[in-house]
Amino acid sequence: MKNPLSPEWLEIPADPNLLDSKIWPRTAARSAAGEMSIGGIAVSDLVRQFGSPLYVVDQEDFESRLLMASRAFSDAANKIGTSAKVYYASKALLTTDVVRWVDAAGLSIDVSTSGELAVALAGGIDGSRIGLHGNNKSLVEIGRAVAANVSAIVIDSEIEIERIASVAGAQDKIQPVRIRVNSGVHAYTHEYLATAREDQKFGIAISDVPALVAKIRSHSHLKFLGLHSHIGSQIFVVDGFVAAAERLIDLHAELLAKGDVPELNLGGGFGIAYTANDRPMPLDEMAGRITTAVKAKCDALGIAVPKLAFEPGRVIAGPAGVTLYSVGTTKDVQVSDQGAGATRKYVSVDGGMSDNIRPALYEAEYLATIASRSSSATPALARVVGKHCESGDIVVRHSYLPSDVEVNDLLAVAATGAYCFSLSSNYNFLPRPAVVAVKGSKAQLLVRAETEADLLMRDAGFESKEA
Numbered sequence: 001m002k003n004p005l006s007p008e009w010l011e012i013p014a015d016p017n018l019l020d021s022k023i024w025p026r027t028a029a030r031s032a033a034g035e036m037s038i039g040g041i042a043v044s045d046l047v048r049q050f051g052s053p054l055y056v057v058d059q060e061d062f063e064s065r066l067l068m069a070s071r072a073f074s075d076a077a078n079k080i081g082t083s084a085k086v087y088y089a090s091k092a093l094l095t096t097d098v099v100r101w102v103d104a105a106g107l108s109i110d111v112s113t114s115g116e117l118a119v120a121l122a123g124g125i126d127g128s129r130i131g132l133h134g135n136n137k138s139l140v141e142i143g144r145a146v147a148a149n150v151s152a153i154v155i156d157s158e159i160e161i162e163r164i165a166s167v168a169g170a171q172d173k174i175q176p177v178r179i180r181v182n183s184g185v186h187a188y189t190h191e192y193l194a195t196a197r198e199d200q201k202f203g204i205a206i207s208d209v210p211a212l213v214a215k216i217r218s219h220s221h222l223k224f225l226g227l228h229s230h231i232g233s234q235i236f237v238v239d240g241f242v243a244a245a246e247r248l249i250d251l252h253a254e255l256l257a258k259g260d261v262p263e264l265n266l267g268g269g270f271g272i273a274y275t276a277n278d279r280p281m282p283l284d285e286m287a288g289r290i291t292t293a294v295k296a297k298c299d300a301l302g303i304a305v306p307k308l309a310f311e312p313g314r315v316i317a318g319p320a321g322v323t324l325y326s327v328g329t330t331k332d333v334q335v336s337d338q339g340a341g342a343t344r345k346y347v348s349v350d351g352g353m354s355d356n357i358r359p360a361l362y363e364a365e366y367l368a369t370i371a372s373r374s375s376s377a378t379p380a381l382a383r384v385v386g387k388h389c390e391s392g393d394i395v396v397r398h399s400y401l402p403s404d405v406e407v408n409d410l411l412a413v414a415a416t417g418a419y420c421f422s423l424s425s426n427y428n429f430l431p432r433p434a435v436v437a438v439k440g441s442k443a444q445l446l447v448r449a450e451t452e453a454d455l456l457m458r459d460a461g462f463e464s465k466e467a
């Protein structure tokens, strides 16, 4: 019988030990004894070596997703007689080794601060394969980007035109720029992930764009590349992308009357499955449907199809990552006003909202499994929670776990490769976990775990006492 606290969409799993390949990384497997391994390494070995909690990246999966994304957009673009430049959106997950994987796969990279730019450059990718975003770029950030010869800076407000022109002039360069357009398209996703509604901070209204483009074109140190749209993130259906593309192409056609508009960047936002309930449109189908719509719109307006660009992040990094946690306590909580059988098993782990803020920020759902062993115990409705001082400190809001889940079990949470490490914090002075890549039975540390000493080092009072 279903637990009355269970949401409608949550099914009792027929086999809670099963690692559904639509959600877990491609090399995730269980040994005959039931322990989970990733990249050929048992999870208990990973935790022994690198600690718990631990972010684990299946490098083979990440690399194959880079190629899959690049191919999906390039093939779709080629079919309509153009090309597609694919920028990996580095905010999803960024380390210097990740940059090396991106570089080796031939993709470009999108950064949105000088910090992300510094990591990209430290990872060795050439500036010509970097694009800079951000709604509030400082002169210093723009200066570094121009000095690195980035392929494009995306302008997010009128003020930035003069800022970028003056920096490019001072460095005697011609800086290619795009304009981020607020298309007004409402993406079907969480409110905080929808970035093209009118009442939010990103982009420039369609009606204001022609005057800004004229301004850009009047600057000898700027080159107008074209328009940019990013309607949001974790989007499963194509309609919003098509609607935004069509609105931008109308504008693109209008701008062609007064000069060159070589490119059109349609951003990222392609969704992934976090639970068995999620059914995102496959990326190749999404890419094909978008480019078909682009071609139809360009044909209808009698204009040439521009070069295209896309910025996928989550669809590359998300499914390749898993977070491992150790169970510290469990308790069954009866919710008396919800009737008979309304009991939820609270499973507390050694991390929480500091390593994965997405459930608290976006009400994101995840899937967990016992990773250190398999279990044939009856599934119990569980909530995996962290160790922070907030009742909203939830890692997995709704999941069925074997009812014998116990202290010292290792739990794995799927699809945590994107926007978990990159959004992590030190709330409650929890040191952030290590990030490790696994491939071919080898583990490579990408980012070491923080220590309490790391955190104290920043405390000026502590340093002065030590001095």
Ligand SMILES: Cc1ncc(COP(=O)(O)O)c(C=O)c1O
Pocket: 089, 091, 092, 110, 133, 230, 232, 233, 234, 267, 268, 269, 270, 311, 312, 313, 314, 315, 418
């Ligand atoms: C401008 C821009 N491009 C691309 C992305 C990547 O989105 P996703 O990871 O959902 O593909 C984002 C995410 O916030 C973004 O702001």
